[in-house]
Amino acid sequence: QAPVVRESTLARGRLLRWLDEHAHERVRVIAAEAGYGKTTLLADWARRVDHPVRWLKLDPTDSEWTTFISYLVAAFQEGDPDFGHATQRLLAHVATLGTTLDQVTSQLLGELNAALVDPCVLIVDDLQHVQGSADVQRILERLIERAPDVLTFVLSGRHKPDLRLGRLTAQGNVIGLGTEDLRFTRHETGDLF
Numbered sequence: 001q002a003p004v005v006r007e008s009t010l011a012r013g014r015l016l017r018w019l020d021e022h023a024h025e026r027v028r029v030i031a032a033e034a035g036y037g038k039t040t041l042l043a044d045w046a047r048r049v050d051h052p053v054r055w056l057k058l059d060p061t062d063s064e065w066t067t068f069i070s071y072l073v074a075a076f077q078e079g080d081p082d083f084g085h086a087t088q089r090l091l092a093h094v095a096t097l098g099t100t101l102d103q104v105t106s107q108l109l110g111e112l113n114a115a116l117v118d119p120c121v122l123i124v125d126d127l128q129h130v131q132g133s134a135d136v137q138r139i140l141e142r143l144i145e146r147a148p149d150v151l152t153f154v155l156s157g158r159h160k161p162d163l164r165l166g167r168l169t170a171q172g173n174v175i176g177l178g179t180e181d182l183r184f185t186r187h188e189t190g191d192l193f
Contacts, residue, residue, distance in 0.1 A: 001078060002046045002055040002123070003039060012041055015177070019045045022175050023119075023152065026168055027144060029176035030156040036182040038156045042123055051119040052079050058129045065101050065135035066091055069108060072139075075122070076115070083115050084108070105139055109146050116148045127157030137163055144168065 019041075022028055030038050039057075046053040054075040062068050070091060073084035087108045090099050122143075130136040141163050144153055155161050160176070168174045 002053065003043045003057075005040065005043045005047060009040060009044060011044060012037070015041050015182070016045050016048065018177065018181075019154075020049075023049075023121075025175045026152055026173040027165060027175070028152070028154045029160060029174065030154065030182075031158065031160045031176060032179040032182045033158055036179060038182065039125055041182075042125065042154060042156060046121075046123065049121070051121070053121045053123060054078060055123050055125065057125045058127060060129045063130040063133035063136055065133070065139060066094055066104075068130065068133075068136050068139060069104055072108065076112075079120075080115060084111055087111055101135055101139070105142050109143070112143075112147050112151065116150050119150050119152070121152050121154060123154045123156065125156045127155050127161050128159055129157075131157070131159065131162060137161075141165070 019028065030042070032038060046055065055078075056071055056075045058068075058071075062071060069087065073087050076083045087104060090104045090107050093099050094104070124140070140155075140161070144163070144165065145168075155163075165174050
């Protein structure tokens with residue numbers, strides 16, 4: 001779930017507008033060191049938009065692919081409790097039947113294609129925690145490439161994700177904010193104080 005945003009949180013209008021203006025890009029990347037307000041910005045934006053936002057906040061234990069997919073399914077179940085049961089059944093048999101990452105990912109994609117008809121955003125926060133996992137990177141690349149067009153992605157972390165997104169980038173479907181963009185302007189600093 002998205003973190004709760006206090007009413008006293010400073011609204012960063014220019015960044016909220018940027019997220020809105022680029023809502024149709026397949027992937028929005030927000031990359032900056034800790035303390036630049038990435039999570040707060042996204043939580044504030046998520047509560048303002050009029051379409052569903054699914055939130056996945058990662059930690060270092062999520063780099064194992066079965067855990068990652070389990071939490072992905074749980075993120076979508078926040079809005080649709082009936083979502084993902086077939087994927088969960090496959091995950092339950094990884095150890096006994098040798099179900100593969102590709103089989104589970106394909107099942108998840110099938111369920112996403114069946115379930116999503118209206119615009120939806122998946123925010124993956126703290127992506128740096130799984131940066132070294134080739135399996136998680138492969139899952140994300142397949143989701144970005146093959147999930148329904150109504151699903152867009154916001155990837156947030158301390159570094160740009162190490163994903164192969166060359167074709168989408170060349171098509172103008174990957175856009176990003178960095179440290180310089182997230183720095184407080186003089187006006188925002190005045191509003192804060």
